[in-house]
Amino acid sequence: MxxxxxxxxxxxxxxxxxxxxxxxxxxxxxxxxxxxxxxxxxxxxxxxxxxxxxxxxxxxxxxxxxxxxxxxxxxxxxxxxxxxxxxxxxxxxxxxxxxxxxxxxxxxxxxxxxxxxxIGCAALSEPNAGSDFAAITTSAKKVDGGWVINGEKAWITNAAHADLMFLYAQTDPAAGWRGVAGFLIDAREDGVSRVPPFQIMGGHAIGVGGFILKDHFVPDIRLMSVPGSGFKAAMASVNAARSYVATMCCGMTEAAIELAARHASNRAAFGGHIADFQGLRWQLADAQTDVEAARLLAYRAVLAVETGAEAELPAAHAKKFAGKMADQHLARCMQIMGAAGMRREYPLGRQIACARIANYVDGTTEIQNERIARALFNRKKGQEK
Ligand SMILES: Cc1cc2nc3c(=O)[nH]c(=O)nc-3n(C[C@H](O)[C@H](O)[C@H](O)COP(=O)(O)OP(=O)(O)OC[C@H]3O[C@@H](n4cnc5c(N)ncnc54)[C@H](O)[C@@H]3O)c2cc1C
CATH class of the missing domain: 1.10.540.10 (Acyl-CoA dehydrogenase/oxidase, N-terminal domain)
Structure with a gap:
């Protein structure tokens, strides 16, 4: 494909x-x-x-x-x-x-x-709500001409510099996910403050951080997903995100394999080069096979998103497989390069931290499994009838 x-x-x-x-x-x-x-x-x-x-x-x-x-x-x-x-x-x-x-x-x-x-960002997560997105507590209260928002968003990519955010808030806690709505927030207006960017184990270019909203007024015209459609809109956007996170894992893993293969071809040892050892060559061959498989899953998910087809399962399979693959093979590429792989001039350590990030953003690897298992068991239940 x-x-x-x-x-x-x-x-x-x-x-x-x-x-x-x-x-x-x-x-x-x-x-x-x-x-x-x-x-x-x-x-x-x-x-x-x-x-x-x-x-x-x-x-x-x-x-x-x-x-x-x-x-x-x-x-x-x-x-x-x-x-x-x-x-x-x-x-x-x-x-x-x-x-x-x-x-x-x-x-x-x-x-x-x-x-x-x-700079733009998308704000779903909160200090106390990550995987359980329906549990967000940032509130939106209807007032004349708009809404008043109160709450805190955390772990938001680009929060270090973002001026504009697509923010999800709860309009009616009793309604659960049906009360979630989406607003366009201008963080330069009153009532929005930025928390200092988070210090993390790597991947600081992502600019992750948070915002606190205190009695922030947003006009009706910037209500972009009405209550009832906000949760579904968020889920549709995470399916798209899961599919491109999968392509990103393919890109970074393949670049690491190419680097490790070049290094192994030049690194002399035991009268030859380490690339001569079949055990080592096969590790990179296996890694490349996994990249090819991950890419097929990723592109299938991308096409589902693009054509408006059912994307939840293709995106879940793609992100789960690609995230785990990046985790496993980036570390393997570093091992193949020996101690040199740890040096600053190589991107492996930096990208290994990013492979961890890939396993959290837009739904963790476990949440992808939940989606897949839910479909599997629903299907089985249906077949039993
Ligand atoms: C660098 C970075 C950038 C991010 N960017 C954004 C962003 O731009 N916008 C945004 O809104 N969010 C963003 N996030 C947040 C991300 O979406 C959350 O980290 C993710 O949804 C998981 O939430 P959590 O970290 O609170 O983990 P938790 O929900 O607390 O989960 C903790 C652990 O429990 C597991 N778990 C939870 N529920 C289940 C279950 N039902 N079954 C099995 N296991 C479960 C999880 O898989 C995880 O291993 C970002 C995160 C990071 C690290």
């Missing part, structure tokens, strides 16, 4: 590959050493056209398909998963506004997002 691209999409992908090699690869370790999100590179990526990838041309974007977003994410992740995830989240808000917001909101916010002047 492949994801054929149009000529225009191929051109954009080539630009992304060039951008990744010139802006991301040479700087990614510095960002990590400085434990910072590279806002200047997010801006450069936006100006290069990536922020508007999915935004129609009449709204200032490139009007391209979801498959290209997934492929761009894969290429950026070869060099820095954390930056790729940050860029893709920023793009996500642009796409959402272009799809769902009224014209007035599009005109107000899209130009600054596409120029990288305002």
């Amino acid at each position: 492949d994801l054929p691209l149009t000529d225009a999409e191929e051109d954009m992908l080539a630009r992304a590959v060039h951008f990744a090699e010139t802006h991301v690869a040479p700087n990614a370790q510095d960002w990590e050493d400085e434990r910072r999100q590279p806002i200047e590179t997010l801006k450069a990526g936006s100006l290069a056209g990536f922020a508007g990838l999915e935004v129609p041309e009449n709204l200032g974007g490139a009007g391209m398909r979801f498959r290209l977003k997934a492929r761009v994410a894969e290429e950026l992740a070869r060099h820095c998963f954390a930056f790729s995830f940050s860029m893709i989240n920023h793009m996500g808000l642009a796409g959402k506004i272009a799809r769902d917001a009224p014209e007035e909101i599009q005109k107000r916010y899209l130009p600054e997002i596409l120029a990288g002047e305002a």
Whole structure:
């Protein structure tokens, strides 16, 4: 399975590959050493056209398909998963506004997002609600002309710099998931404060952090998913995210395999090179087979999302397999490189931390299994009838 691209999409992908090699690869370790999100590179990526990838041309974007977003994410992740995830989240808000917001909101916010002047994020998680998303307690109370939001969001990619967030809040705790609604929040307005970016074990380019909202007023026009549709909208967006996280795991794992293979071909030992040892060669061959399998699952999920087909299961299989594969094989590639694999000039340590991130974001590996098991047991139950 492949994801054929149009000529225009191929051109954009080539630009992304060039951008990744010139802006991301040479700087990614510095960002990590400085434990910072590279806002200047997010801006450069936006100006290069990536922020508007999915935004129609009449709204200032490139009007391209979801498959290209997934492929761009894969290429950026070869060099820095954390930056790729940050860029893709920023793009996500642009796409959402272009799809769902009224014209007035599009005109107000899209130009600054596409120029990288305002960075976007998606805020579902809270200090006390991660996997159990329906348990969020950030509240939205209806008032004249809008809503008043109170609560805290945590573990939000891009929170270090984001000005705009797609925020989910509970409008009626008694209604459970049916009370969840989605709002476009402008974090530059009163009642929104940023908490300091989180210090994590690696992947600081992701700019993860949080926001506190205190009596923040958001006008009706920025209610983008009405109560009743918010939860479903969030689940649809995580299916898309799971499919591109899977392509990103393929990109970063394959880059590590290529690096380890090059190293093994040059590293002399016992009168030959370590690549001569079949046990070692086969480890990389097995890793490559897993990348090929992960990519098939990932691209299948991407196509399901793009065509509007049922995507929950394909996305769950793809993300689970790819996340576990990245965890396992990045560590294996480091082992194959011996102590050299730990050195700063190689990306392996940095990307290993990102493989951990991949197993949390947009639903943990266990939550993917829950989705798969739920379908499996429902199916079995149905067959018994
Ligand atoms: C770097 C980073 C960036 C992130 N970016 C964003 C973002 O942009 N926006 C956003 O909203 N969130 C973001 N997240 C949060 C992410 O979505 C959550 O970490 C994830 O949903 C898991 O929630 P949790 O960490 O609170 O774990 P918990 O929900 O507390 O889970 C803890 C453990 O219990 C397991 N578990 C929970 N429920 C079940 C179950 N039913 N069955 C089996 N096992 C279960 C989990 O798999 C996990 O192993 C980010 C996280 C990280 C690390």
